[in-house]
Amino acid sequence: MKYKRILLKLSGEALMGDNQYGIDPNRLAEYAQEIKKVVNLGVEVAIVIGGGNIFRGVAGASKGMDRVQGDYMGMLATVINGMALQGALEDAGMLTRLQTALKIEAIAEPYIKRRATRHLEKGRIVIFGAGTGNPYFTTDTAAVLRGIEVNADVILKGTRVDGIYTADPEKDPTATKYENITFNDVLEKGLNVMDTTAFTLSQENNFPIVVFDMNKTDNLLKVCQGENIGTTVN
Numbered sequence: 001m002k003y004k005r006i007l008l009k010l011s012g013e014a015l016m017g018d019n020q021y022g023i024d025p026n027r028l029a030e031y032a033q034e035i036k037k038v039v040n041l042g043v044e045v046a047i048v049i050g051g052g053n054i055f056r057g058v059a060g061a062s063k064g065m066d067r068v069q070g071d072y073m074g075m076l077a078t079v080i081n082g083m084a085l086q087g088a089l090e091d092a093g094m095l096t097r098l099q100t101a102l103k104i105e106a107i108a109e110p111y112i113k114r115r116a117t118r119h120l121e122k123g124r125i126v127i128f129g130a131g132t133g134n135p136y137f138t139t140d141t142a143a144v145l146r147g148i149e150v151n152a153d154v155i156l157k158g159t160r161v162d163g164i165y166t167a168d169p170e171k172d173p174t175a176t177k178y179e180n181i182t183f184n185d186v187l188e189k190g191l192n193v194m195d196t197t198a199f200t201l202s203q204e205n206n207f208p209i210v211v212f213d214m215n216k217t218d219n220l221l222k223v224c225q226g227e228n229i230g231t232t233v234n
Helices: 011-015 025-039 056-064 065-089 113-121 139-149 181-190 196-204 219-224
Strands: 004-011 044-049 096-100 125-129 154-161 209-213 230-233
Touching: 004 025, 004 056, 004 139, 011 025, 011 065, 011 113, 025 044, 025 065, 025 096, 025 219, 044 056, 044 065, 044 113, 065 096, 065 125, 096 113, 113 125, 113 139, 125 139, 125 219, 139 196, 181 196, 209 219
Parallel strands: 004 044, 004 154, 044 125, 096 125, 154 209
Antiparallel strands: 209 230
């Protein structure tokens, strides 16, 4: 295995499947099976999930809602997604822990770095909910922050696109894919990998990012085994 401990970043939209909003149980079950393949081979898995399928603070703010209020609502949306993913993983026979940056003792542990690391060492999947616990920070930033804190080898950003392209491949048919790219090149070319705060944090801590298509069977497994899937930023 190329990676022993990974931080998997999933978007909330990924959980919608073919729906317009909400959570698709079939998509959850598919993701659980993909994650199980790497867990069975001894990879330690931490997960951060977005909340865009339920609520997005920025969208609320653009319609006149208080941004801080909207961001806290978005954090709660990520907890709902975390609970849904936790249920799917446990249905597939895996051990999990949900930790949140906001205290919600009835359903999750508070985020404690040492405890999270211990869970990972024991083979449990740790899901981090509620982002960083602060408004104005995205779940991308939370993913990089948690990944660095628990000493993950890499951040795996599972999307519906199979890597980073010169332009949006869904809009520009001439767009070509990068196999590898440096942090500096991403910034110079203005490529959209993560928001600037998350990306800068990753760059400063030399924390590599792999962007890959999570919806393709065995892709997560292949990335963990070191195959050239998606795009690596380092």
